[in-house]
Amino acid sequence: MIRKVCIIGASGKLGRYMVQHALHRGYKVVGVCREKSVGKLDAFKDRIAIIPGATNDREVIKKAVAGCDGVLTVLVPWGVQQYSTGTAQAVLDFAPPRARLIFSCGWHITRDGKDVYTWHMKALVKIFGPLARLLRFADLDDQVEACRRIFANDTRWTVVRGSDLEEGESEGLPVWSRHVGDPILKSNLTRRIDFALFMVEALVNDELVREAPAIVGCRTPSAMAHAPAKY
């Protein structure tokens, strides 16, 4: 049963939507964000505990995840100091053993190499990756390494792989598939609020334990065309 959750990267756009969904479900929330971003959580400050600090600071994470039944982590490739890897490793090391661990990333992460990417996406990763590393503002390989460590871990994790994102009101729980390239995912668009909804719902969905679902908005054309019929 989920009573208390930790949201790591709570001040970002995805993080704040997750705070909203978690509070809506009545969970106690502990948020971790960089010191300079604490003000971005002002709307929630009376309802959540905030632990300021870098999300790859092991002491910060150890304190934040203590006693939590679930940990929702926003994995970002920013900087070139293994930020994602440090964050993921700290969560894997310090979260209580039975806790549900949910991590976010993008479709570019592959678990088994069976994802099929469009030339457009391959070109984007090929060009953006080296350029971002050269300019020292992001390191896509760091997010790849973070996920490799999660996939190899025997905790109760889920890695949610987001499509392109857009803002807007919720359309409902996204649909998912194991591999990018599956027809249901073709539309490649999800509302950010629903990405957050999928992350929070995953806390109580044991079918997603040790899965890396790639998600897409439930009202996109590809989801509507290929979603299994409901009875």
Ligand SMILES: NC(=O)c1ccc[n+]([C@@H]2O[C@H](COP(=O)([O-])OP(=O)(O)OC[C@H]3O[C@@H](n4cnc5c(N)ncnc54)[C@H](OP(=O)(O)O)[C@@H]3O)[C@@H](O)[C@H]2O)c1
């Ligand atoms: N954007 C997309 O189109 C897209 C597509 C697919 C998947 N995703 C995935 O969705 C998740 C959220 O992405 P998002 O783009 O929507 O961003 P977001 O929710 O706004 O989150 C960005 C996070 O990165 C932190 N951050 C920003 N600059 C940083 C820096 N220099 N060093 C350390 N942390 C920094 C932010 O913290 P502060 O609040 O402190 O700035 C925030 O926690 C990620 O896992 C991403 O891989 C994104």
